[in-house]
Amino acid sequence: MSKQKAKRRQAKKDTRRAMEQRKTQRQPDWPVLGLALFGMLVTAWLTLAASTTSGMPLCAEGSGCDIIQASRWSTLFGIPVALFGFLTYAAIALISFEMRPATKRWRRQWFISLVGLAVSLYLTAIGLIELQAVCFWCLISLATISAIFIWLTIKRPAAGPGQPWRDWLLNTGATTLVILAVMHLHYSGLLGPGMGREDPQLQALATHLDEEGARYYGASWCPACQEQEDLFGASSERLPFVECHPQGRSGLMASACVNAGIEQFPTWVIDGEQHEGILTPEELARLSNFDWEE
Template sequence: MKVLALVGLVEVACFSPTTVRGPTALRLRGRRRLTRGFSQIVDDVFEDETDAASWAWTRRTVGGLATLGVVETSYLTAQKVFGAGPTCAADCSSVLTGPYSSIGGVPVCALGLAAYATVVGLCCAPLLGSHLERRTRAPLVFVTAAMAAFSAWLVALLVLKLQAFCAFCFASAAMSWSNFALTQRAASGSSSSSSSSSQDAAGPALSGLVAASAMALATFYFVETGIALDEARQMVAVLSGETSLVAATKQQQDLRLAPPAVDTVSTPRTLRLARHLKLSGAKMYGAYWCSHCFAQKQAFGAEAAAELAYIECAEDGLNSQRAACQARGINGYPTWEIGGKLYPGEKSIAELEALSGLDATKPPSSPAGPGF
């Protein structure tokens, strides 16, 4: 088609209306207009085909990365909400369980799951109808821009404030940034080839960046306000003479970093097991924020749990023994050390009896009384 257009242009150039007069010149002018229009149509068709091919590749790539994001955030959401799995991972604790782990009571990982699912839906929308291909471009750019901006804030929070390493967080940020770069590249290509589609690039991207920045600032404000309120309560207690500044600060810190109190009742069986574990030198490695550690103690009951040799592994936990945990290579909580061997994961009472060599069917031995 382009060859025909070029032939028409050459023909018109050879018989320029400036050298030909009369009706012939009018016909040549008309033919030139038709040729130019025909050439423009051909160019538009080729540009549309190239644009569609570029967006099709972008949708496949972005959709694939977003699917990985759905899998990752689903796992993290299950860990956060349901405590899935027998152990709590040692990494990412400062992010997934700290004050910045939720926004308005909703876990950040759940918001990430919703965002990734939205991206997957927008990428697959043209499968439901070709008319959705162009309609979903701007929303796709908006969502990926918002995710990229929010991920940048989370990474800055990790590195500068929490000073923690979270492989899940960095992987999610890399996927978000890649998706934004891909959609922005496709949208910029559309806007350069067609002025009518310029809204596919700058507008939605800027809106997404602004929306994510506003959410990040709001989250930071409310979290920091909560911390400031705790500090204000300390000062009120000090000024009222109830306690000293050092004591108030330590008390508030202990409340935040101590494991939750066990409120279940121990049984003779769990008391016997706890004392047997203590006498045999068994240890339980855990973290104050770990739901599985709390569930393990709940299984023993309050009195029996107090008998256990508990090692706090969280770096910011109360009476932390982080160095001892690292020396033993503890990677998940709880981890039991029985007879010099490590047994990761939450265990049932029967499992712990078997691992420690306690025969539950044998009655407990009573101390020998005075002879007669």
């Protein structure tokens, strides 16, 4: 009898322990939820900065934040990148709050944070390489998504992702690389309507400007210059471009730009006259006596 009672007591203890474990597993993931909510605030602020022309704290005119927000890398398929970041954090927050089994919840949290971290690192590298600028708020978002990813990696369930780790990493890594590849193709102009094909009219105008001795002064990190070149699409490489900051944003201005008296980017010099700001192809055609209609 004593052995049976002992077995029953042990069975009750095991049942109680299992219930407590299930209860613990189905509690919200508070650390990740808190970080995700903070990330939502940061990206909401960046989304607001992208939709307003007024100066915002730590994103004043001419700052790294302003340069990045005005560049073509601030949007993806016409949607602010910050909004994608907000939705990423919102998805992590929702999953963290839902009382799913720990392993299932972790799989989704970890995958989304991996994609978010990879995209954030890609855009940060673009800012440093292409624009020679960094955005304070973007760095805060990068630190937040990094903290989420590191925390989830350290706190992964003992059961793992539910499949061999090698297969899991290959699948999630491949998916992340595909997302980055699509982004890069988009920013390279290879996913646009023309898919890299030149418009004959824009090609002829760019060639005409070069042959007529016109000069287009700008800088590789200048957002307005990027907008100017976007107006010419694949023919932008034919423009008579003069790089005024060959050593980067913090470098000295090139002597050709100093001698030309360039003070603003972009600046066009056509028939000896300066024209500051972005000019449409129609305006450039008129100023350079190019028959746009023909």
